[in-house]
Every structure is written in C-alpha cells, then in structure tokens.
Amino acid sequence: MDTWTTEPGAPTGVHGFLERWQWYRRLPAELRSLVLETIEERTAEPGEYIARAGEPSMHWYGLMRGFLQMYVVGADGAETTLYCLREGEWGGEGSLLKKEMRQYDLRSLTPSHICLVPASTFETLRQSSIEFNHFLCDNMNERMGIFVGMLAASRLLRPEMRVAKALLMLADKTGGDAQELSIPQHELALICGLSRQRVNIAISELRRHGLVESEPCKGFLLVHVAALRSYVAEVA
Structure with missing residues (x-):
C-alpha cells in the first residue's frame, strides 16, 4: 500500500505532505498543479466539527496532524464511532464516490491540521490516474478490514x-x-x-x-x- 514517507530536506506544509505520497508524485505536472491550486488547509481544536451528517460531501480529507473521529448518533442520542482517522491518513472517499449526503459526523478529537481536496479535484484525479485509483482501493480495503474487526470485537470479544x-x-x-x-x-x-x-x-x-x-x-x-x-x- 502507498504509505507516506519522510526524507531529510523534504518540503514542509501541505506541499510536503503531498510529496510524501507515491500517488501524488506519479501524477503528471498539470494534475499536481491542480491539486496544489485547489487544496485547502485547516486547523481544528478538540471537539470541532469538520463535516456534519446530512450535508453534501464536499472534500477528501488528508490528516497532517491529530485524530479525526467518524461517528453516528442514534435516535436516543447515543454515539457510535465508525473509525478514527490517524495522522498520515486520508478519508471521506466513500461519500464522494457514491455522490451522496454525508452519512456520519466528522470531528476533531485532538488539535488537528487537515488538508481538504475539493470534490471536483478528487473526481478529476479518479478519472485520470490509475495510481490514484489503486491507492483508493487499498485505502478502502484496509479500512473495511478494520470495520469488520471492530464489529466482531463489539459482538464477540x-x-x-x-x-x-x-x-x-x-x-x-x-x-x-x-x-x-x-x-x-x-x-x-x-x-x-x-x-x-x-x-x-x-x-x-x-x-x-x-x-x-x-x-x-x-x-x-x-x-x-x-x-x-x-x-x-x-x-x-
């Protein structure tokens, strides 16, 4: 799987974060420029919402620092965590691929630094880059394995x-x-x-x-x- 790497003298900030990913480094120059021109950068404090359930899915999220919690709230007000996005991970591709309203809330658990790739840029990458699609498949496959493990643990362990x-x-x-x-x-x-x-x-x-x-x-x-x-x- 494409994992991020850090090398001495590597660029810092959003550019540095992107350069750590093989899928980004293998993009043609025009697509790398598109990502850099459209990507947004955001910081969040603990408890701050990044996206809410029922809203349009507008971004793909890369976590440069911190933890983000994906969770749902039941009719009785009880919360269930679906996944915690760690530093150096990407998330939110499922909602973008299905082009649906977001099915979960996304909030920061710790002080966080996030880069947000707009849905239109995400779709351009998906339509243009085999390497990017391989990364998405690997990412979703790994996350599905974690979901299955957590579900089994909640029922059996x-x-x-x-x-x-x-x-x-x-x-x-x-x-x-x-x-x-x-x-x-x-x-x-x-x-x-x-x-x-x-x-x-x-x-x-x-x-x-x-x-x-x-x-x-x-x-x-x-x-x-x-x-x-x-x-x-x-x-x-």
Missing part, C-alpha cells in the same frame, strides 16, 4: 479485547513499537462502545500484562504495539 483493538486502530502502523497516544479516556470509551469505567478496568488489565503504560496526570497512553498485536492474535 471481552471488553479488554475491544479496547486493545481500538488502540491498534489508533496506533501508527508504520511507527515504532512504543507509541504515545494522546486520546482522552472518554473518547476511547466512545470508540469501543463501552462505559468510561469499563474502559478504565480494561486498561488496567492490559497494563497488568505489560501491554500499555498510562500517565493519568499527563493524559496519554504508552502502547507497546507489537506486544499488543501478539496478545490480540493469541486471545482472538
């Missing part, structure tokens, strides 16, 4: 396994083994579909196995990704 799978979803798959995740516990509870108290118990169980370390006063979890992944594989 113990709470600590649901928390473990959520932490693996939030971790950077190309990052190091020990990763700090600055995610509030109440947000982690929403992602897992559990109460905050039950998430706290699950974190304690994972800590007992040496899979995570927590600093309550600092508000982050240190996740030992490889060990956590092995734990999930063994128990599941």
Whole structure:
C-alpha cells in the first residue's frame, strides 16, 4: 500500500505532505498543479466539527496532524464511532464516490491540521490516474478490514479485547513499537462502545500484562504495539 514517507530536506506544509505520497508524485505536472491550486488547509481544536451528517460531501480529507473521529448518533442520542482517522491518513472517499449526503459526523478529537481536496479535484484525479485509483482501493480495503474487526470485537470479544483493538486502530502502523497516544479516556470509551469505567478496568488489565503504560496526570497512553498485536492474535 502507498504509505507516506519522510526524507531529510523534504518540503514542509501541505506541499510536503503531498510529496510524501507515491500517488501524488506519479501524477503528471498539470494534475499536481491542480491539486496544489485547489487544496485547502485547516486547523481544528478538540471537539470541532469538520463535516456534519446530512450535508453534501464536499472534500477528501488528508490528516497532517491529530485524530479525526467518524461517528453516528442514534435516535436516543447515543454515539457510535465508525473509525478514527490517524495522522498520515486520508478519508471521506466513500461519500464522494457514491455522490451522496454525508452519512456520519466528522470531528476533531485532538488539535488537528487537515488538508481538504475539493470534490471536483478528487473526481478529476479518479478519472485520470490509475495510481490514484489503486491507492483508493487499498485505502478502502484496509479500512473495511478494520470495520469488520471492530464489529466482531463489539459482538464477540471481552471488553479488554475491544479496547486493545481500538488502540491498534489508533496506533501508527508504520511507527515504532512504543507509541504515545494522546486520546482522552472518554473518547476511547466512545470508540469501543463501552462505559468510561469499563474502559478504565480494561486498561488496567492490559497494563497488568505489560501491554500499555498510562500517565493519568499527563493524559496519554504508552502502547507497546507489537506486544499488543501478539496478545490480540493469541486471545482472538
């Protein structure tokens, strides 16, 4: 799969973010110029909405920094998280491809820096670039695998396994083994579909196995990704 890369001396900002992607680097010059001319840049504070359910799908989102939460709200007001977009990921292509009103809310969980590719530019890329279409297919296939895993976890697995799978979803798959995740516990509870108290118990169980370390006063979890992944594989 096309993953972003960082090299010494690489451009910074939106241009630098785009240059890290193979699909962008392989575009002809006129399409790279189109992306640069039409792309927008936005920052968001925790809790700030990026897009709302029921609105037209206007952009494809690239996350340069932070976490974005895709979620739906039931008739009773209960929230269900569908996915959390991590730094270095793209999202929102499904709604653009179906040309439908957005089916979920998108909000920032942490201070975030986002680039927004307009729907018209997205469609031009889709119609013009095989490399871009391959990236979209890989992206959606990977996300579908995560959806299936989270659905199975919510129906079949113990709470600590649901928390473990959520932490693996939030971790950077190309990052190091020990990763700090600055995610509030109440947000982690929403992602897992559990109460905050039950998430706290699950974190304690994972800590007992040496899979995570927590600093309550600092508000982050240190996740030992490889060990956590092995734990999930063994128990599941």
